[in-house]
Amino acid sequence: MLGRRWLRAFVREDEGGVTVEAALAVASLVTALVLCIGAVLGIAYQVRCHDAAREAARLTARGDQARAVEVAMRVAPPDARVTVREEGDLIVAVVTADGPLLPLLTLTAEAVAVREPEGTR
Template structure:
């Protein structure tokens, strides 16, 4: 018997095995990259939704992931939950799906002060300036302004 043909068959099996291993490694790398994209999209969606822009959150997340990805934004009390899921290499890995979920605290809406800015610590509000109490030392301090009682300083 001749062993010359068996070397060719073994080489063919080795090359075929290497191609399959390479394909699996590339598919796994594609899944990892898609996982990172889903995490980025969910983070962006949660950030925007926490600021009150839920429609913008969905649009931003949809721009960051491939077509066919699922994007959901839910508000739960004071938290916003954004979920993004997609299938990597859609037809190459039919049973595999990657997803990311991010939770963010809702930001309070900005409220303008009723009558201008708050006074700095130690300052009296403008409405109370004319009603300032007398100095605690009992003496009068001369500030160069007339006294509210009309007397001399």
């Protein structure tokens, strides 16, 4: 008889355990979902940075430096920074942007193109 009372008291103390476990499971799932979405957005931003750097380097190599930064800013993620520099016959374009969900993460892409001769345009 004493054993049954102890068992009932023990079971009654554990009644809220399922609620706590469910809350932790939901919080874990939401955290995992946010991290996955952040990873996908980060990859998309990185691809856009790479495309913008490639366009800026290509247009500058063809002699269209006026449009190079403009086109790169259109292709790049919001608030990206585009820089184009010359190193001899090489044109180097660098695009940097902050990560979409983690602002401490900086995404960078660099593209290099060879300057085209004047008569081939």
